[in-house]
Amino acid sequence: MSIRHGLLALLEQGPRYGYQLRSEFEARTGATWPLNVGQVYTTLGRLERDGLVKPHGEDAEGHVFYALTDAGRIELREWFDTPVDRKSPPRDELAIKLAMAVTVGALEDSQVDVAAVIQAQRAHTMAALQGCTRLKARALAAVEGPAAESHDLAWLLVLDQLIFQAEAEIHWLNNCETRLIRHAARPAAKAAVRGEQQ
Template sequence: MSIKHAILGLLYQKPRHGYEIKTEFEQMVHKQWPLNTGQIYTTLDRLVRDLLAEPLEGEGQDRKPYKITDKGTDELLDWLLQPVERSLFKDEFYFKLLCAKRIDFEQWRGMIDGQKRVLLMSVLEMTHLKNELDTERDTAMLLLLEGSLLHLEADMKWLELVDSLYHAEP
């Protein structure tokens, strides 16, 4: 995920200072992704450097607000239109399977069972969060959770396939 673009999106709505960006971001993701304050200010510095945002000048400001520039708006809108690549080959568990196969690792059951436990915990956490959300106000997050749950279901089915194939080998 691009913190740069998330900040641009928040600045697109209205000018904000760093702490407001932090709280709005964490509210947007329902506190599932805490954002480091230092990362916010580092990113804001880069956005200003790249002319994508600019600080609003004024006297007596305890916190310096930033606003998005026209160039920043163009960057944000272009980013939103770009499809997102997904690659199985960059999935860490898949890579572990490739490595385990190379070294004739014999503890397949342990690898697969451990991964299943992680997936089940994710399903439980997401289902709990989903049940806490408001269906009218939190539509975007509900859609994200539904998609994630479908991916987790597919991952569980894939692990079952891997398990059956590796246990079928001589």
């Protein structure tokens, strides 16, 4: 998740200070990826160091505003124009957990029940999917309403992604369960064949 580029995109709309950037970022993403103000200011410091933003005055309360530089606009255009790289996928905790559960669960004295891990995750993901579906109904009403704003559409797009991701995860968990069942049946089938041959 590129907070750096998200902040640059928000600054393209005009100068902002850190708390405004945090609020607008969360409004556009429905607070799916919450930011703390310290993280925003740390990122702004790096962007300033890299020449992508510059201080642009302050208000009566001492909030320092930041504005995009020409280099920042170029960086932002390149980000929008470049597809997200899928060659190095991010680590997925669930995939790692199941891979470890399968290997640890194969030990004779293991306390890991891989099927239970899958079932618990599927129930959790199904609940998340239902929550996102309810939120989508509200987001659709906002987008189709007379006072619709671009951040309503942005939130709807994020919700669609979360729904598709949850659906894919449930499908993958079902596939994992099927593979486990088939794998468990293989030694029993081999033993039965050996018994018939003797």
